[in-house]
Amino acid sequence: MPDYRIIIDLSDRQLYLLDDDVVTQAFPVGIGKMVTQTPTGEFTIINKQPNPGGPFGAFWMGLSKPHYGIHGTNDPSSIGHIVSHGCIRMFNDDVLALSKIVPIGTRVTIRP
Template sequence: MAYRIIVDLSDHQLHLLDGSRVVKSYPVGVGKMLTRTPTGDYRIINKQFHPGGPFGVLWMGLSKPHYGIHGTNDPSSIGRNVSHGCIRMYNQDVLDLSRRVPIGTRVTIRP
């Protein structure tokens, strides 16, 4: 299976797709007005468990430097525009996603 990820900023959802079929959707928190999440096409380039700080249980770095998909130590931020541009997920969701997608997975972020 060649999974890919689509992040819809407007509805705060991350969709995992297998071809054109949505396998699973997760709620996310995204960038605030002054530090918006960048739109475009990227890839997951690394994974780090227990990265420390506000990143929850897992960090998955994107091919855009300094941006990633990660857990959070503030679950109330999910569904809101509060981050410095990264995509925040509930810790259990980011672990589930990480088990499903390998490094190199395509990530499309759209408005």
């Protein structure tokens, strides 16, 4: 049984998918602006929703910190930049691929 977890490294703007502590995939992400920084710490994925509407792209995965999540975007040029209101933005194809792999309850570590 896979033991998935996610590490988001804000300094290099990458999301790493680990299986049993081995990095299996890496994805570029957009992160929070200076005034709306992405929170650091330990969280879990608490819900998943396809096609959430608005600026959230093709998929939303809510984190255990209220109002924060990992989601797609309708502005792909923002990926790799410091642009969001604190959420983790991914390319729609990437967030869809990730959402098929990680279950609700997956641990998410966000580090500076």
